[in-house]
Amino acid sequence: MNTQVEIAGVKFKNPVMTGSGTFGSGMEYADFVDLNKLGAVVTKGVANVPWPGNPVPRVTEVYGGMLNAIGLQNPGIDVFIERDLEFLKKYDTKVIVNVCGKSVEDYLEVVERLGDESRVDMLEINVSCPNVKEGAIAFGQNKDALFDITSRIKKVAKQPVIMKLSPNVTSIAEMAKAAEAAGADAISLINTITGMKIDIHKRKFALANKTGGMSGPAIKPVAVRMVYEASHAVKIPIIGMGGIANGDDAIEFIMAGATAVAVGAMNFHDPYTTEKVVEGIENYMTRYNVEDINELRGIVE
Amino acid sequence: MGRKEKSEAKVLSQKMLAEGIFDLWLETDLAMDAHPGQFVGVYPTNKSTLLPRPISICEVDREKSAIRLVYRVVGTGTAEFTLYQPGDYMMILGILGNGFPLDKAAGKRVVVMGGGIGVPPLLQTAKELSGKAANLSSNVTAASVAAVMGYRNQKTFLAEDFRKYSELVIATEDGSVGTKGNVIDAMGQQNVECDVIMACGPMPMLKAIKAYAEEKGITAYISLEERMACGVGACLGCICKTKEVDEHSHVHNARICTDGPVFDAEDIDF
Numbered sequence A: 001m002n003t004q005v006e007i008a009g010v011k012f013k014n015p016v017m018t019g020s021g022t023f024g025s026g027m028e029y030a031d032f033v034d035l036n037k038l039g040a041v042v043t044k045g046v047a048n049v050p051w052p053g054n055p056v057p058r059v060t061e062v063y064g065g066m067l068n069a070i071g072l073q074n075p076g077i078d079v080f081i082e083r084d085l086e087f088l089k090k091y092d093t094k095v096i097v098n099v100c101g102k103s104v105e106d107y108l109e110v111v112e113r114l115g116d117e118s119r120v121d122m123l124e125i126n127v128s129c130p131n132v133k134e135g136a137i138a139f140g141q142n143k144d145a146l147f148d149i150t151s152r153i154k155k156v157a158k159q160p161v162i163m164k165l166s167p168n169v170t171s172i173a174e175m176a177k178a179a180e181a182a183g184a185d186a187i188s189l190i191n192t193i194t195g196m197k198i199d200i201h202k203r204k205f206a207l208a209n210k211t212g213g214m215s216g217p218a219i220k221p222v223a224v225r226m227v228y229e230a231s232h233a234v235k236i237p238i239i240g241m242g243g244i245a246n247g248d249d250a251i252e253f254i255m256a257g258a259t260a261v262a263v264g265a266m267n268f269h270d271p272y273t274t275e276k277v278v279e280g281i282e283n284y285m286t287r288y289n290v291e292d293i294n295e296l297r298g299i300v301e
Numbered sequence B: 001m002g003r004k005e006k007s008e009a010k011v012l013s014q015k016m017l018a019e020g021i022f023d024l025w026l027e028t029d030l031a032m033d034a035h036p037g038q039f040v041g042v043y044p045t046n047k048s049t050l051l052p053r054p055i056s057i058c059e060v061d062r063e064k065s066a067i068r069l070v071y072r073v074v075g076t077g078t079a080e081f082t083l084y085q086p087g088d089y090m091m092i093l094g095i096l097g098n099g100f101p102l103d104k105a106a107g108k109r110v111v112v113m114g115g116g117i118g119v120p121p122l123l124q125t126a127k128e129l130s131g132k133a134a135n136l137s138s139n140v141t142a143a144s145v146a147a148v149m150g151y152r153n154q155k156t157f158l159a160e161d162f163r164k165y166s167e168l169v170i171a172t173e174d175g176s177v178g179t180k181g182n183v184i185d186a187m188g189q190q191n192v193e194c195d196v197i198m199a200c201g202p203m204p205m206l207k208a209i210k211a212y213a214e215e216k217g218i219t220a221y222i223s224l225e226e227r228m229a230c231g232v233g234a235c236l237g238c239i240c241k242t243k244e245v246d247e248h249s250h251v252h253n254a255r256i257c258t259d260g261p262v263f264d265a266e267d268i269d270f
Helices: A077-088 A104-114 A143-156 A172-181 A217-231 A247-256 A273-287 B029-033 B076-081 B121-130 B159-165 B183-189 B203-216
Strands: A005-007 A010-012 A016-018 A040-042 A059-062 A065-068 A094-099 A122-126 A161-164 A186-189 A193-196 A211-215 A238-241 A260-263 B005-018 B021-027 B039-043 B053-056 B059-061 B066-072 B089-096 B109-115 B144-151 B167-172 B196-200 B219-223 B239-241 B253-255 B262-264
Touching (some): A059 A211, A065 A217, A077 A094, A104 A143, A143 A161, A143 A172, A172 A186, A186 A217, A217 A238, A217 A247, B005 B029, B029 B066, B029 B089, B039 B066, B053 B066, B109 B121, B109 B183, B121 B144, B121 B159, B121 B196, B144 B183, B167 B183, B183 B203, B196 B203
Parallel strands (some): A040 A094, A094 A122, A122 A161, A186 A238, B109 B144
Antiparallel strands (some): A059 A065, A193 A211, B021 B066, B039 B053, B039 B089, B219 B262, B239 B253
């Protein structure tokens, strides 16, 4: 049985990754899962300098999922390289570093700093966080801005570049095409869907930021549809995510056209989810006599 | 800090202590690692829910390998918990958080202060520090332990349990029992003196305790609460503002779930 997949020349032992921001740099979840069993660890977004993030409350549960407005709190690239990348050197898994910024220059600075870090296999560019006012999503909701930032990052990046796309757009196909045309090596989707919750007893917003990004099993059908649309719009590989809870969900994304998948909010429900998804994929392959996971990609037309 | 795992726990008993306040004993191996002031995440089975509910550990019975959770019903998740009967199983994530630093109380006069649903975690704290129980997680004993507990009304849940291990002073909002007012009022009115405070309760109470401790020149350890997702320090949902730059993100945000929930009040920037 072959579960190995390849994206931009990088070989992953299986298609299961972690959703950026839901897994830290793996340290907190190493108590629960064997990181060596994962296709890749995708780290929490890192900027050129530390970001304090948003006021609390930052998280709230909603039907079938949750809203978050963390605001990309992160320690900045210096600490990230010294501590988080150093930690990941102990493991036999691929490392994808999620990069965030407020301006194009911020992104470029981080991308350049990571260029010489051999532990970094790929970069994922976060142009789709709905919870920070400057930067981030501003680049991810306009196809010209997305084209511009992607091509500028591609000029300086030494590792292959994944553009992480927002679902909060009119046409995901247009955004996918813009990223591909600008030279992106892959795209990942979906980031969270902007939502809102009001506490009717307190007559206040549930989140200090008023809006937050929705994730969890309830968003899965939206994510599957968008992966399907994007996969028919571009030829570059897609990393699919949105509410993946088990192996069956992962297979669904792969059939929609994803090369790899990421587990996000469900890590909070069950810290063992990533490993269970790996096992679940293998169980599906055994049950249906699938020799190679790559046979299933985009199988539904 | 002990190991962390998500595992099944068997319900040993459950009863209502006061309106909306429930008392649940769970059998779990995690009990052997539990320290006063730590908490567990408890999972509802309702498929519409995603996140574990953080609930403080009220008491530990190491002989029975059991933990006691005294919780308040605040939503559909905790409402579901009230339905569990002896013999049922619940999924829990634990043991989480740091707990109260008992070693800082060795040989000192300690007051444990709780308000509302912040009362429960102080019970195991008082039990450990009193030295009046067997089979504890530490062998630290305070010079004296007094409990000052604040309630809304005469439903003074856990009062009898505290009396086993400490003196008990009660404050009630409506004045039906003890001092009318809050825990700080009760400290003054009943002339309670101490070197160290260990406290859990609503934010205004904790702010008042921080100010009180500063004024008296004593140390206060406060247990904070915040909306939480992962419970293990990854999501950065439950932060509190700190005076110094934090270890994790190098800003001024400590993670309540892992750096806390207990902090030296002096380090918190309210």
